[in-house]
Amino acid sequence: MSAQAISTSHGAAQSGKSNWELPSIRKILEDLPSTVSSLEARTETIDSSKQQEMFRDLKTIIEQAQADEEEKVFDLKELHSSLEEAEASSKRGRRDAQTLQSVCDILHKLWSCDSQYLTQATEIIANGSRDPSWRVPFGQSGVLKFFLDVISSKEKVDPSLLLHSLRVIGNSCADTNENREIVVEGNHTLAIIRYFLDPDLVFVAIPVIYNICMDYEPAHAQIAANRTAYILLKLIQDGAIEDNEALLNFAYDLIELASEQAGGIENSPDGTILLLMQLAIVENLEFSHFSSLANSLAAYLEKERFQNVCVSNMMVEGVLDVLRRSFSVEVDQSSAEDVKAIAQLRLKTNQALAEVSASPLFAQNYPLDSPLSHTLKSWVASSEDQLQICACVMLGNLARSDEVCRVMVRELKIHEELISVLKGEARGAVLHSSLGFLKNLAIAGDNRAALGEAGIIPAVSRLWAYESVPQVQFSAASIARQVIISSVDNISYLLAPLSQDPDSPAHQRTYLSLLLSLFEKTDSTPIKTEIGRTVASICRTLSPIARGGDEKALDLLDRLFTLHDGVAMPIGAMITQTQWPVVRSEGWFALALMATDPKGCAAVVECLHKTEVTELLKTALGSEASDQVQAEEKEEKQEIDKSQETKDRENAFVLVQGLLKNESGALPEGYRDLLEDLAKPHASFLKASAEA
Structure with a gap:
């Protein structure tokens, strides 16, 4: 996005009506602090002829500077033939802070006597300010600060003076960070935002804020803190700028920009998310505008405060509407950028809905018999991946109690639809979300039979x-x-x-x-x-x-x-892995159970042949040297407590007993002797442990 030149042309705007109980822009602005103007009271008396003379002087300075700049144009051949001449010519311009200091002095004098010439002088400066070479000198000379004070003044100011003052500010700040810093330092963005309420100035005030903000982070944070997103959303909702396409483009860009600021989001009224939802589903909305609204909504819903606002005020259906609307909004399929943007937008919206449905308030406000739940159930079989994922995640978040899971399976038969999804041609993300939902349903013991019967x-x-x-x-x-x-x-x-x-x-x-x-x-x-x-x-x-x-x-x-074949090998992997001590204990127990069965014993012997389980078995039931190794391991891995270690040793002993009883000659030569040696001392050890 590039900075915009501020002109005086604008389109008519019509006011709309709304029945939403949302705070007015005026109320929002009243709650914000006032900006301070350093201009003195307009009490000085200066003769009219003197005022006219000052005006002419100001005009002459500006015009002379413009004329000098024009003289710097020379033929391209001359540039190549005489760099020295070019350097000399470049110094003839008069657009510098020192020259403009006298302009600033005249402006203050015209203000002090409430001169009629001030507006004319400001218009001349505003017209000249469209030339980028004026920008830095305006800031350095104090001219920019003067006009910031004018728009921040509590005194009654002529509307035309305000208009041209805003033009100077907007043009001076285009792509010029040092001037933007002057604006932000005095929180003058708030003074400009207040003119959003003026139908004669809103068409220039919004582009001014746009120019101040583009690619300048401090301004982003300030307009967000000044609740610009809500104010612009309300303007759009009220129809104040609906007939001006350029203003709408600026407004939507600024709304999204403000939503990227965490502090600004926290400072926004609760109704901001309602406005975002309602405006996002308006028919015939341009994709760029829809994108700004939907991305902003997702950003707000990252915050727990707005998640709770959304759920408590029964607004979740509105977020679903936004996701649904993303599939009907017109997107230029030939634009790789737009195609990628809509995909990312859907992902963000889905993530926001996942966060919202994870809130404990969600199940309280949206029970299984709610219209929202019925909508989500219908989306499980949708042809759109993101709607399916949304349904699985949100309903899966509802499935957090055995009773809810039973109802979903017994009455809603939702497991049958999910299993159909697994059998179809769904993409990986849909399969993953469907499996996650089914795992939640399977936690309720009563549901396992139904899931098995359903295939x-x-x-x-x-x-x-x-x-x-x-x-x-x-x-x-x-x-x-x-x-x-x-x-x-x-x-x-x-x-x-x-x-x-x-x-x-x-x-x-x-x-x-x-x-x-x-x-x-x-x-x-x-x-x-x-x-x-x-x-x-x-x-x-x-x-x-x-x-x-x-x-x-x-x-x-x-x-x-x-x-x-090799059915015991996965259990061996449970024992040899080192990430989860509880899983290792589970593995010893399972291997011991296998060894109690003659056929299972053969599988255990194969596992001992092919894995490191034998060495771990020696460690569990080994000699004093092995005990020392165990002690060192305990020191390094504090998560293995004494009771778990004892349980592992008991299961390892049962495993050895089962092998000795059921191996039927499957053990290699000498291996049986090893097991017998391991088992002897631990029979008495485990007996003593049991008595203790």
Whole structure:
């Protein structure tokens, strides 16, 4: 954006009406501090002829400076042939602070006697100020400060004098930071903003603020603190500038600029976000204007205060309307910049809605039977990615209690729509948000059966090969673990054959086989760990039931160990990882459970052969030297407390006992002796621990 020359032409503006109960601009301005003018009272008496003489002197100085500048133009050949002459010629101009000091003195004298010539003099200066070479001298000579004092004066000032004063200020500040600093130092932006209320001056006051602000951060912060965003939004809402396209462009740019200032946002009235929402969904709104409003709204909703305002005042539907409107606003698809901008805008709006729905107030104000919830439910199956993501995230944030999750599954059947999304051609971001929502639903134990019956295991199994988005792989693996917790039926789905045709090779492979394939391929420790925890969960659920003679559990355990080579390897990865001590303990327990089954014991032996688990087993049940290593590790890793270490040692001992009982010759020569040596001292140790 470039600075604008301030002219005197403007279009007519019509006032609109609104039924919104929002503070008026006048009320907003009354609450802000007054700006100070250093001009003396206009009490001096100067003869009219003397005033006329001063005016002529001022005019002569300005005109002579302009004439001198014109004389500096010379032929391009002369520039190349005589650099010395060019340097001499450049010094003939008179646009310097010293020359303009006399102009500043005349202006003060004309002001002091309330001269009729002051307005004429100001117009001459304003016309000249469109030339960039005047800018710095105006600031250095005090001319700029004089006109800032004029517009800040509490005395009655002729409207034409104000108009031309604003022109001088705006043109002097265009691309000139040292002059902008003078304006900001005295908070004179507020004085200019007050003229937004004057229908005869608003057309020049807004461009003046624009020129002051462009690429000058201190001015950005000041206009934001002076509530410029709200004031401009209210002007637009009231129709005060609707017929002037240039003013609208300036206004929307300034609204977005002010929204980038955290301090200004905090100083804005609550109703600012309502104005942003309402204006953003106006029909036939230009994309650039829509973008300014939507980006500003997202910035406001980053703040907890406005999140609470939004939810408490039932404005969330308005934010949804803005997101929906982003799909109908006209965007130039041939412009890569515009296409990128609308995509970023949708992401920002979605993030804002995610933050809003994460508020504890959200569930209180928007229960499951609210119209907003019904809208979100309809968006789950939308053809627009960002609407689907929005629905999953916001409804997922509602799914924070078991009762709400049960209702979503039992009554709304929303899990069926989510599973359909997983089966379709949705992009990675949609899949990720859908999986996150399903994981929330699966936390309620009663829902796991319904999710299994709806086919969640086959649906997520195809995503275990979704290599382009690792987050999707992880979430898909994680939800498999989530739904099988304490659920024999869902474990049976996981261990079901990939094909019902007995003659097909896929009949001997299960969905768990696909998960184990992912374990072999991935380098991701979190994914490996989730797969290990899934296998551990299967053992934890089935082993106790199988010991009681349950036929289904026995059959499933048999399938687990006979159809899956390397099934214990993921559990070994749980033990060898070092990030989560609790997961390591879980792994020891699961491996011990496996060892109590003769077929499972063979899988454990394979794990001991191929991993570092044997060395860790020695550490857990080892000699005094190993105890010393343990002590050093404890010193380095304080998170491993004594009770957890004892539990790990107990499970390691059970593991060794199971191996010694069920290995049936699978152990290598000498390995059984090693295990027996490890087990002997710890039998008495664990007995003593139990008695203690």
